[in-house]
Amino acid sequence: AQKVTQAQTEISVVEKEDVTLDCVYETRDTTYYLFWYKQPPSGELVFLIRRNSFDEQNEISGRYSWNFQKSTSSFNFTITASQVVDSAVYFCALSALSGTYKYIFGTGTRLKVLA
């Protein structure tokens, strides 16, 4: 069975603080993909990153960074120096062959950045 767990339902931080959103996944596949999406209040889902199971390099894009650790089945997302515009719901998703590469979404983490 495949599963994605985002244990943090809601996080509140003050602007300029760093914040880490956790994502833990389960799959028996050796080939799989992990994703993060942002859903601002307007409702659209914005693609942030894809990581495949063979690439454990961490990635940094501006204030965003991602830490992929196969040993703990985690794909965590850190926002450095958070801003009010980062306020949104963030979803982690898993896609694997045994699931015909359909997305399994986590329940999402609502991030509130306070001015």
Next chain:
Amino acid sequence: SAVISQKPSRDICQRGTSLTIQCQVDSQVTMMFWYRQQPGQSLTLIATANQGSEATYESGFVIDKFPISRPNLTFSTLTVSNMSPEDSSIYLCSVRLAGSYNEQFFGPGTRLTVL
């Protein structure tokens, strides 16, 4: 990425009526999907829209309630039939683009309220 448009962006409908949602993409697409996001919840896959043939529905979703068409590679419709207040949700189409690594890109969504 691609430009994905959905019509209508929102609607308020009466119980027992039907609404057809359109999804149009401006790029080459390999797969199209329809999702439902109930208030405060994560995304649930309704079906995969197959070009020129019947859609592939997920458990809990049936063609009589959610008929889907995909007459060509870049266009699809989802109809929500015989609506009840429980159908109030955001409906999103997503696409997998030709040459992509499995990531999906989402349309802006259709916010449906059923009275």
